[in-house]
Amino acid sequence: AQRVTQPEKLLSVFKGAPVELKCNYSYSGSPELFWYVQYSRQRLQLLLRHISRESIKGFTADLNKGETSFHLKKPFAQEEDSAMYYCALMNTGFQKLVFGTGTRLLVSP
Amino acid sequence: NAGVTQTPKFQVLKTGQSMTLQCAQDMNHEYMSWYRQDPGMGLRLIHYSVGAGITDQGEVPNGYNVSRSTTEDFPLRLLSAAPSQTSVYFCASSYRGGDEQFFGPGTRLTVL
Numbered sequence: 001a002q003r004v005t006q007p008e009k010l011l012s013v014f015k016g017a018p019v020e021l022k023c024n025y026s027y028s029g030s031p032e033l034f035w036y037v038q039y040s041r042q043r044l045q046l047l048l049r050h051i052s053r054e055s056i057k058g059f060t061a062d063l064n065k066g067e068t069s070f071h072l073k074k075p076f077a078q079e080e081d082s083a084m085y086y087c088a089l090m091n092t093g094f095q096k097l098v099f100g101t102g103t104r105l106l107v108s109p
Numbered sequence: 110n111a112g113v114t115q116t117p118k119f120q121v122l123k124t125g126q127s128m129t130l131q132c133a134q135d136m137n138h139e140y141m142s143w144y145r146q147d148p149g150m151g152l153r154l155i156h157y158s159v160g161a162g163i164t165d166q167g168e169v170p171n172g173y174n175v176s177r178s179t180t181e182d183f184p185l186r187l188l189s190a191a192p193s194q195t196s197v198y199f200c201a202s203s204y205r206g207g208d209e210q211f212f213g214p215g216t217r218l219t220v221l
Contacts, residue, residue, distance in 0.1 A: 006151075009149070036210075043213070043214055043215075044199065044201075044212040045211075045212065046210070086151060090207050094206035095157060096154055096157065096168075097154060098154065098168070099151040099152040101149060
């Protein structure tokens, strides 16, 4: 069975501080992992996916198969990064996307 | 393009009532899905469809029905609403399963 764990419900940092949102997964196959973000009063949207290896809005995430993790990182947080972040895993058949419980990031000035 | 649209935005039902949440997309996406979002539980997949005429169950399908008669539309039916179905419901679509999913604005449902 697929499972995604985000251990932190809330992460509060000051502007300019580094950010790491944790995501661990459990899946027997080869995972396809995503980070989705929901800004206030906006729709849930894709932030990045591991296969693209891109940096979006300064965020990066590296898939670590040994630790079964896909942590989201940003070296210097900005106030506009405040949002709800969801880690998600797609199964090998590309049919079911399973979300973690989400982490709310609050960046204070 | 309107993207993914959902109606209604808000709905209040009494226990036992039935209703249909509408979802439509104009991007010619094959894959569509329904999620419910509950505090502390994230988004959970209710049903999904990989194309017109093809649907399957997700994590929490009980109490919900879906059909996919056209590529554009993917309605979610609550057969007999229960308070446990109070939630925010999101519809999403993607070109294919595994691609970026585009989400609708959500429907906030309260069952009394």
